[in-house]
Amino acid sequence: MMSYIFSQETPATLPAINDVLASSIAAWNLSDRLYRLSINAYRYSESDWIDHQFYGLRDQNNTLLAILVLNDDASELPGDQSCLQIHGLYVHSDHRHQGLGQRLIEVALDLAKRRHLDALFVKAHESAVSFFMKQRFEHIPVTDEVRDYPHRLVRSII
Secondary structure, eight states, X not given: OOOOEEEEOOGGGHXXXXXXXXXXXXXXXXXXXXXXXXXXXXXXXXXGGGTOEEEEEEOTTOXXXXXXXXXXXXXXXXXXXXXXXXXXXXXXXXXXXXSHHHHHHHHHHHHHHHTTOSEEEEEXXXXXXXHHHHTTOEEOOOSOTTTSOTTEEEEEOO
């Protein structure tokens, strides 16, 4: 069984982070045109470190295989719960279906518990909803069809 190294990423690893992101998005079954348009919108830049935390899973050769991007934005979570928001969770396409995404969810849960937060929150891409549902996230009902993102999910920490 392969062992993985969990690491907090820095802006110096931005090219590797965006490589994982690009590989992951390529597996979303988008048209070439939509992929080209989407990739630039999803890429991270150094300014994202202002309000996001970046974590990675690396193999024994220190190759970045998957990334988890978190922030503390609870503005779209109903009620007054405190949460850790999963801004991004990306697994390199060569390493999908190996449990890396689940490992990163476990890391996010642990971080939220240590911060004494109530929940994990994610605005998921439609193609990722089933993954988050398997990780025991629940849909947040849409109450305002104009304002609410349709694929908002939450998992209680408790």
